[in-house]
Amino acid sequence: MSSSVQRKRIRKSPEARRAEIVETAAVVALAEGLECLTLRRIADELAVRPGLISHYFPSVEDLVAEAFGTAAGAELEVLLPPVAEAPAAPAATTSAAGSVGAGAGASTPTGRLARFFARTSGEDYDGISRLWINARHLSRYRPPLRDRVAEQEAAWRGRLEEVIREGVECGEFRTEEPHVTAIQILVVLDGLGAHANTEDRGRPEAVTRMAVTTAERELGLPHGALTRDA
Numbered sequence: 001m002s003s004s005v006q007r008k009r010i011r012k013s014p015e016a017r018r019a020e021i022v023e024t025a026a027v028v029a030l031a032e033g034l035e036c037l038t039l040r041r042i043a044d045e046l047a048v049r050p051g052l053i054s055h056y057f058p059s060v061e062d063l064v065a066e067a068f069g070t071a072a073g074a075e076l077e078v079l080l081p082p083v084a085e086a087p088a089a090p091a092a093t094t095s096a097a098g099s100v101g102a103g104a105g106a107s108t109p110t111g112r113l114a115r116f117f118a119r120t121s122g123e124d125y126d127g128i129s130r131l132w133i134n135a136r137h138l139s140r141y142r143p144p145l146r147d148r149v150a151e152q153e154a155a156w157r158g159r160l161e162e163v164i165r166e167g168v169e170c171g172e173f174r175t176e177e178p179h180v181t182a183i184q185i186l187v188v189l190d191g192l193g194a195h196a197n198t199e200d201r202g203r204p205e206a207v208t209r210m211a212v213t214t215a216e217r218e219l220g221l222p223h224g225a226l227t228r229d230a
Helices: 014-032 039-046 050-056 060-079 109-120 123-138 143-169 178-198 210-218
Strands: 092-095 098-101
Touching: 014 039, 014 050, 014 060, 014 123, 039 050, 039 060, 060 109, 060 123, 060 143, 109 123, 109 143, 109 210, 123 143, 123 178, 143 178, 178 210
Parallel strands: none
Antiparallel strands: 092 098
16 A cells, blocks of 8 residues: 555544534643633634634633533532432442542432532632632633633532432421522532632631531531531
8 A cells, every 4th residue: 555645634523623612621621720611722723714713702701601500510520420420329439539439329319419528628629629729710700701601500509409308308308498498508619619719728617518517407407417428
């Protein structure tokens, strides 16, 4: 066979190429911040011309919004997957931030919340916390990003409220306002994220578990119920 014969170039579908661009932008956003997202930067990351990026995203504002939505949405799926996808965990479910044993049962509302808090109490969660702070600040001036922040806030709040309502229905939790309780938990987590973003010293345990303490109090659970097996 002649050496002049070249391999056939494989073209990606428009859907695959767009997804690749957004996923790359999400990685950059998590690592360096949304301000670092430019069409040229993502083109360099993918070793393509900037014109290709602008073909899919004529405005960098739309790419920034997509990148945040993708990163925040993916993190939610890891931290608090839908009920149908929650692991049964007959033995122990291990996460980067710790492990939740079968005492609570990772498929029960209590177990799912324990798993959620175990994953949001470690340094691995600080990255997404900083991204949320970054996005909320920039969204004041960027309408596409503001819409995506509101969308993700609703998604996170809805997923947490879903678990709380399930727990109330099966008798594990006691609260008359699952919606309000979900907001309270997320507000405390946001505050802890802001603290982690500005404080380098070790956080006292009482501060670290403020979100858990809030959840246990508002859901009528004894102290340690959401960390006993973590």
